[in-house]
Amino acid sequence: MRHPIQLKILSDKIGKDIPFPTYATEGSAGLDLRACLDQPIDLAPGETTLLPTGLSIYIQDPNLAATILPRSGLGHKHGIVLGNLVGLIDSDYQGELMISCWNRGHSHFTIEPGERVAQLVLLPVVQAEFNIVSEFEGTERGEGGFGHTGTQ
Numbered sequence: 001m002r003h004p005i006q007l008k009i010l011s012d013k014i015g016k017d018i019p020f021p022t023y024a025t026e027g028s029a030g031l032d033l034r035a036c037l038d039q040p041i042d043l044a045p046g047e048t049t050l051l052p053t054g055l056s057i058y059i060q061d062p063n064l065a066a067t068i069l070p071r072s073g074l075g076h077k078h079g080i081v082l083g084n085l086v087g088l089i090d091s092d093y094q095g096e097l098m099i100s101c102w103n104r105g106h107s108h109f110t111i112e113p114g115e116r117v118a119q120l121v122l123l124p125v126v127q128a129e130f131n132i133v134s135e136f137e138g139t140e141r142g143e144g145g146f147g148h149t150g151t152q
């Protein structure tokens with residue numbers, strides 16, 4: 001399903017030096033997000049930097065959110081993941097999409113202008129409306145958690 005989302009281009013590099021975000025394949029869940037940079041950035045092991053994307057989106061519908069997720073190749077091979085592990089974009093956020101980029105690896109990594117550093121995934125959201133109760137209806141699990149059902 002495709003859903004219209006308002007998008008603002010904040011940098012004149014987008015659409016010229018830095019391609020517009022698109023789905024890489026018909027079945028892609030994520031849109032690759034590119035670092036909107038003038039110069040390469042050297043990220044030392046353990047270092048985190050906040051990268052601009054040159055884009056803002058306004059999701060508007062409270063039943064949707066966007067997540068920023070790492071790219072598996074960068075994360076697995078180079079230790080380049082997100083400083084916040086996962087980024088959550090609220091439906092009412094209108095600021096620039098920012099990527100917290102963390103080098104959790106053991107080598108320096110250079111982020112080039114336009115490099116695809118993370119991916120944006122739109123997801124449905126259900127907001128809770130709490131009903132206060134004094135007891136829950138019983139379940140087989142009850143309050144057991146954190147390994148309650150064993151490992152095998």
Ligand SMILES: O=c1ccn([C@H]2C[C@H](O)[C@@H](COP(=O)(O)OP(=O)(O)OP(=O)(O)O)O2)c(=O)[nH]1
Pocket residue numbers: 068084086087088089090091093096097098099100
């Ligand atoms: O990787 C991210 C995470 C968040 N945001 C933006 C969109 C999001 O809607 C807003 C707030 O994010 P979040 O609620 O996760 O951060 P917070 O620390 O709780 O900030 P706030 O007090 O503004 O909600 O920051 C990004 O651009 N990139």
Ligand SMILES: [Mg+2]
Pocket residue numbers: none
């Ligand atoms: Mg918040």
